[in-house]
Amino acid sequence: MKISCSAERKILEIPDEGEAVIAGYWCPKLGLCSQSMLLTWKGGKVNSLQSLSPLYHSDSNPTKKLLWDSYFLLPGWIDAHVHLALDSLDFHRCLENWEEPSLIEENIQGFLRGYLERGIVAIRDGGDLPGFSWKAKNKVDEGIWAGPRVISVHEAVSRAGMYGRFLGRGFKDRLEWREKEQDFFEQGIDQLKVVVTGLIKFDNFQGVGPTQWTVEELAEFVEAAHGRGILVMAHASGETGISVAIEAGVDSIEHGYYMTTEQLERMREKEIAWVPTVAPIGNILKYPTDRYSSHEIETLKRILEGQLAKIYEAYHLNVRLGVGTDAGAYRVPHAESLFDEMDWMVQAGIPKLEVFRMATQENARILGSYDLGRLDLGTSMNLLQLMKHVV
Ligand SMILES: [Zn+2]
Structure with missing residues (x-):
């Protein structure tokens, strides 16, 4: 062993x-x-x-x-949010490379080894349309590939035509979802990922892509998962989208940029975890790049500052906080970035051993794997x- x-x-x-x-x-x-x-x-x-x-x-x-x-x-360690099918270098080129599965699978095997070498024994993958992470999960489970335990959402549920086309097939509306719900679960999933909002805008403070679902719609997805004993992770940022996710009863909010104090209080009541993924913003500032304009860099600084302050507040309010990197995103390398993310939590003001507890015990609860952490x-x-x- x-x-x-x-x-x-x-x-x-x-x-x-x-x-x-x-x-x-x-x-x-x-x-x-x-x-x-x-x-x-x-x-x-x-x-x-x-x-x-x-x-x-x-x-x-x-x-x-x-x-x-x-x-x-x-x-x-556990990383509660990664994308094995992304390479953290170039999103668009990586998506083109998806046409060559053998290349992607070779990359993924390298990432998986990297996780284990850095002491990371489990990861939760937020999905990809072709199902690379689901395949990786099965290869690891069967002992064919060496790697950490992979908890995979397989593919995410987003609204067709809105953000998330690389994460899942997209559903037009609730009727289409109902038609395909059974098949969706039967193709195999560990957790259900719902895309509630678009991305934050690097050039527009407080700008977030539109909210994709109503509370009623989202609650239907959540109930479908919970009825099968499956946890729900929600990609959501911005006041509207985060509120929809909370009211629909998801189990964790991923990213959650522009979180409010009231929302944190509501999350504590409902025991919803927050995985604030600082690295995709913070690492661009920590490891400078000429990819972004000075206006974008200034906006990112404001976003980072706000996110760190809210994380500290969440910690003091006793909100469940997880550590997840969004590894695979630009400047967020697999395995290594978990240590950036833990540093960001420490920078937010959380004692180091408390961050260790989050990256082990709390992340285990977020993954639904209680033998971990x-x-x-x-x-x-x-x-x-x-x-x-x-x-
Ligand atoms: Zn993600």
Whole structure:
């Protein structure tokens, strides 16, 4: 079996049963421990984690023991919003390349390895029309491709003719949706993604593409998913679109630019999570590019400032906050950008270990995968990571 060693950016092959001395651990439930511990695992799962007794001889069982005494054991990271079918370099060229599936699949296998090498053991993919992410999910599940667990929406539900043509086929109206609903779910999905609004405008502060659905329409999609035990993620920005998503009862709001305080309060009441994806805006400013005009850069700065302030407010209001990058978007590289996103959350004013909790425990809840984001007896070794420093 395998374990992510983010400390060395490697995937380590380990036996199903073994023991190792580690430098300490961190997990949301137990907090940080910076003491040498003896870790044992059996059948691929954590079996014991104990302080080293003074009587412990490091050579007691030298054949089985691994040398991890400079590593901390942590739950693997989770990125709650990626697009495996996008390459973060050039959106339009990438879409042209979709005509050559073998090329895209080769890219995706590289991205998947990159995630594991950086300690990211699960990702939630926001979809693509050809179904590349759905295929990747199945290849990983079948053990054919190495990679993190992929929770995939397969394709998103958007209004035909509006934003989202690369994310899904698009539905004209509710009647068309009802006709095809059964098939849509039967093609396989882990979560339902609904496109509620268009994109934010980089050249127009507070500008957002139009809202695509009424509360009644959206609520019908949400009920169709919930009736099947499926969570709903909503792409929404701007006051109108975010309100529609909240009232329709989605489970998470993705992006959520121009969130208001009232909306945050409503989300807390309804236990709706927010995945604020700062990286697609922030990284353009962090890693300068000449692609945008000075007017666009000034607008992006205002948007970033507003988003970080709202994230801090959400944290203090106890709104569920997830960490998702929108990896695949321009300047948001797969795997690496999760560390940018965590930095942005810290920049917003959230303590680092709280951000760690969000990128593990809270993201696990957002993915609906409760075996993730934790370090307990019985946790699978391949859902953990070995990290160099915690703080
Ligand atoms: Zn997205």
